[in-house]
Amino acid sequence: MPQRIYLDHAATGPVDPRVFEAMRPWLSERFGNAAAVHRRGQEARAALEAARAQVAALIGAGDPADLIFTSGGTEANQLALVGLSRPGGAVVTSAVEHASVLEAARALASLGRVHRQLPVTSLALVPKEAVDEAGVGPGDLVSVMLVQNEVGSIEPVRAIADAAHRRGALVHTDAVQAAGSWPVDVAELGVDALSLSAHKFGGPQGVGALWIRPGAPFAPLFAGGAHERGRRPGTVPVALAVGMGEAARLARIELPERAFRLSRLRDRLLREVRSRVRGVELNGPEPPERSPGNLNLSFEGIAAGILLVRLDLEGVEASAGAACASGSTDVSHVLRAMGLPPGRAQSALRFTVGTTTRPRDIDEAARRIRRAVAGIREGRGVAREA
Amino acid sequence: MSAPRTRAPVYLDHNATTPVDPRVVGAMAPYWTERFHNPSSPYPPSAVVRQAIADARAALARLVGARPEGVVFTGGGTESDNWALRAGFARGRGRRRLVVSAIEHPAVLETAAALGREGAEVVSVPVDAHGVVAVEALEKVLDERVALVSVMLASNEIGTIQPVAEVSRRAHAVGALVHTDASQAVGKIPVDVEALGVDLLTVAGHKLYAPKGVGALVIAGDLGLEPLLAGGGQEGGRRSGTENVPAIVGLGEAARLAGAWLAGPGPRRQGRLRDTLESRLRDALARVRVFGPPAPRLPNTLAIAVAGFTGAELLAACPEILAGTGSACHHPGDAGSPTLRAMGVDAATARGLVRLSLGRATTGREVGRAAAALVAAALGRGGTSEEA
Numbered sequence: 001m002p003q004r005i006y007l008d009h010a011a012t013g014p015v016d017p018r019v020f021e022a023m024r025p026w027l028s029e030r031f032g033n034a035a036a037v038h039r040r041g042q043e044a045r046a047a048l049e050a051a052r053a054q055v056a057a058l059i060g061a062g063d064p065a066d067l068i069f070t071s072g073g074t075e076a077n078q079l080a081l082v083g084l085s086r087p088g089g090a091v092v093t094s095a096v097e098h099a100s101v102l103e104a105a106r107a108l109a110s111l112g113r114v115h116r117q118l119p120v121t122s123l124a125l126v127p128k129e130a131v132d133e134a135g136v137g138p139g140d141l142v143s144v145m146l147v148q149n150e151v152g153s154i155e156p157v158r159a160i161a162d163a164a165h166r167r168g169a170l171v172h173t174d175a176v177q178a179a180g181s182w183p184v185d186v187a188e189l190g191v192d193a194l195s196l197s198a199h200k201f202g203g204p205q206g207v208g209a210l211w212i213r214p215g216a217p218f219a220p221l222f223a224g225g226a227h228e229r230g231r232r233p234g235t236v237p238v239a240l241a242v243g244m245g246e247a248a249r250l251a252r253i254e255l256p257e258r259a260f261r262l263s264r265l266r267d268r269l270l271r272e273v274r275s276r277v278r279g280v281e282l283n284g285p286e287p288p289e290r291s292p293g294n295l296n297l298s299f300e301g302i303a304a305g306i307l308l309v310r311l312d313l314e315g316v317e318a319s320a321g322a323a324c325a326s327g328s329t330d331v332s333h334v335l336r337a338m339g340l341p342p343g344r345a346q347s348a349l350r351f352t353v354g355t356t357t358r359p360r361d362i363d364e365a366a367r368r369i370r371r372a373v374a375g376i377r378e379g380r381g382v383a384r385e386a
Numbered sequence: 387m388s389a390p391r392t393r394a395p396v397y398l399d400h401n402a403t404t405p406v407d408p409r410v411v412g413a414m415a416p417y418w419t420e421r422f423h424n425p426s427s428p429y430p431p432s433a434v435v436r437q438a439i440a441d442a443r444a445a446l447a448r449l450v451g452a453r454p455e456g457v458v459f460t461g462g463g464t465e466s467d468n469w470a471l472r473a474g475f476a477r478g479r480g481r482r483r484l485v486v487s488a489i490e491h492p493a494v495l496e497t498a499a500a501l502g503r504e505g506a507e508v509v510s511v512p513v514d515a516h517g518v519v520a521v522e523a524l525e526k527v528l529d530e531r532v533a534l535v536s537v538m539l540a541s542n543e544i545g546t547i548q549p550v551a552e553v554s555r556r557a558h559a560v561g562a563l564v565h566t567d568a569s570q571a572v573g574k575i576p577v578d579v580e581a582l583g584v585d586l587l588t589v590a591g592h593k594l595y596a597p598k599g600v601g602a603l604v605i606a607g608d609l610g611l612e613p614l615l616a617g618g619g620q621e622g623g624r625r626s627g628t629e630n631v632p633a634i635v636g637l638g639e640a641a642r643l644a645g646a647w648l649a650g651p652g653p654r655r656q657g658r659l660r661d662t663l664e665s666r667l668r669d670a671l672a673r674v675r676v677f678g679p680p681a682p683r684l685p686n687t688l689a690i691a692v693a694g695f696t697g698a699e700l701l702a703a704c705p706e707i708l709a710g711t712g713s714a715c716h717h718p719g720d721a722g723s724p725t726l727r728a729m730g731v732d733a734a735t736a737r738g739l740v741r742l743s744l745g746r747a748t749t750g751r752e753v754g755r756a757a758a759a760l761v762a763a764a765l766g767r768g769g770t771s772e773e774a
Contacts, residue, residue: 004429004431006423008423008424008427008429011423011424011426011427012422012423012424012628013422014418014419014420014422015418015419015422017419020415020418020419023418024411027405027406027411027597028405028406028408028411029405031403031404031405031406032402032403033399033402033403033592033598035402036399036402036403036708036710037698037701037710037711038395038399038701038708038709038710039395039705039708040397040399040708041402070461071460071461071462071465071599071627071630072461072627072628072630073627073628074615074617074618074626074627074628075461075615075627077617078615078616078617098617098618099617099618099619099626100615100616100617100618100626100627101617102617103616103617103626104616104617106616107616197628199628204418204630204632205628205629205630205631205632205633206461206599206600206630206632206633207599207630221468221614222464222465222468222493222497223468223492223493223496223497223499223500224464224467224468224491224492224493224494224495224496224497225464225492225493225496233464233492233493233496234461234462234463234464234465234493235403235462235463235464235590235592235598236598237462237592237597237598237599237600237633238598239406239597239598239599240597240598240599240630240633308428308429312428312429312430317423317427317429317431319427319428320428322618
């Protein structure tokens, strides 16, 4: 059985061993409730605040108190959309946002708010003039992600934020796919709120964060206690927060090296696949104008689902889009919004490298991709070749 | 204080949070490292992760007598309570009344208050002098206007067990849904969704030796609740967001351990230790008040006040004990413990609440040390028989 090659780091990745070591004591020996007044509570609170400062440092947030821990990226996005939109205002998202943003916007629409979508180019980029053309106005909330999760495009968040602010709107960005491999700085982005998810950058699942610009009019979604300054009640998972803090610290220190390494691996995979397989097209922007770890490739004449099965037999783990949509056989909303021809959209697979990917994995993956594609094109059955 | 400083303090705040059981840590660990895969992904390692989630779901379902498909994992008890109240109330459609007990956790009371600001008619049902919901008073506010009744299974502050089965019978008679926040009960006493007759039940992982950051809402029937978190459609579309796999696995293991503990001698032994602590304090301190009895209580919880001391003062005088002055989520200010106030206790006494909550690992020795420390602290302030 050949070793399996994991090329789905955008879905999730293993917890960095250093992060695991940092978290572990906070599960057992140092298990206090950070809201308790006694020593165990105090030490938990101190650890929680240190973690908050580390996450704040990753995104250039001046005051860690502006950052609230959540149960993950989905909750952070939900809190942002519900908490920053207003009854009279519209919720304006790009057409290629993650499902958690789009579903939150739809839920708000069902409560009577207007949901408008900004179109994207064939590279999944929101045009800079889209905010003006959409007639964004005072009281609206604009939400555009920093790094697109399926095709790796880097959205012009700064330009969108400036345009939206000129029109009196608030701006949120989902930076879940960016943190850890792309620079994230709230001041440079000029946004009012920003979402993070720890398990996308070496931290544990079940924890994320929402940064809210001081003074932004935020209304909490949950009720029940003064945790997180009343903005997100519930006992804070100290161990998970400590893990996110350590992951953030490592991501900040190692960012240039990681981004360089990931883009080299990604470029190598693209080169190897292109040289071995004909009829391959890259969806989304050409490197370097895309997220360092992301490739999205279409294989002419091959249905993505069939190729995924073949790749699985070859021991290559990839995806046909966002993990949460992997049960679906429909073309993703992202590829549709890009206006790709149906055949190309239906044959698109996402390959994402991560910190545990090695150069030799890339060469081997390219060989296996070639075999899988050739097998399908030559009409051989799915049964494994000798 | 005379206690040697080298000894570890006695942790008697298990109602605030519990340590993760080492066996739970062991069960979780592989899911942070080699079994890290996203359960929604299409390749075989993700199927292994999905199976682990299914096993955890079945284990928790078994612990609370529910169907596995009725267990939805959440980010914790507060999220479960928020979801239960909002979605449960919304399901009442034309019904505008929401009934809660006066001693609910802030996660329930504040969500109810938020719904009140959005147009719900929120009715608070009083408790008797022992901290038990007055069923007759509940009966008076129950009619066809009631969408949802939420009564906790065990009080977080004083541990009294509420007549939830009776509440369910009466609420169902008028067609209302019933939610119980069982955060403090699950793992400490047997909990059975069917016997309780509730529609919705909240579980908080970190109260039963599972990690913080995971909980569940147990849904008894086919209610079709609107999700609170929408997005990728995880948990059958009922709770979106990448599953917190290690924590879910941990909650499943904690549920197995809780089932085994409840079936063994642990609860009786714990009850005896609590009773020992209680009688040592009663014997030595004439001015101690114990809240709850003769109402049934959790076997681990002892709620006391010593006249002349606020809870914070008493605990400050015995640093050898780590305990709480009520809910960790709700530091009582001048008004004192909201639970005691609802029981008709005066504000001065209610400010004196000290909640001592034992854990499964609490020893007789620790209880002895705690009793001695509390007695010494209480006597240190002028006598046993007169008000300060």
